[in-house]
């Protein structure tokens with residue numbers, strides 16, 4: 001699966017976003033070592049703090065299906081800016097390793113980072129096996 005294909009999955013996913021408050025639709029596509037791809041979107045709530053970002057809904061979907069090893073995540077939105085993952089999502093993803101490649105797309109362009117670059121010296125209680 002190419003980065004471009006993964007990003008296309010994220011672009012499709014944001015079409016299902018439930019974002020009646022921010023009107024900011026985000027989609028994420030998470031590629032697992034197994035080869036499976038889990039896509040998801042942001043889901044907002046009247047009680048704003050209950051809302052969940054696209055990256056975490058995709059991550060939790062994958063983890064709840066038994067996935068633990070992730071290769072890359074692509075993120076897309078319907079805005080003009082690159083949709084960098086928020087701090088909470090960076091921390092959530094880092095639980096499963098910081099080698100993860102993070103692809104952000106906007107207007108047909110892509111930028112790629114490692115999670116380590118986006119969350120240097122992140123917090124972890126995990127010292128060994130995951």
Ligand code: THU
Nearest residue numbers: 022024026042053054084085086
């Ligand atoms: N959002 C994401 O889905 N991912 C991020 O990394 C940042 C923000 C969503 C949450 C909320 O539904 C909307 O974007 C505006 O903050």
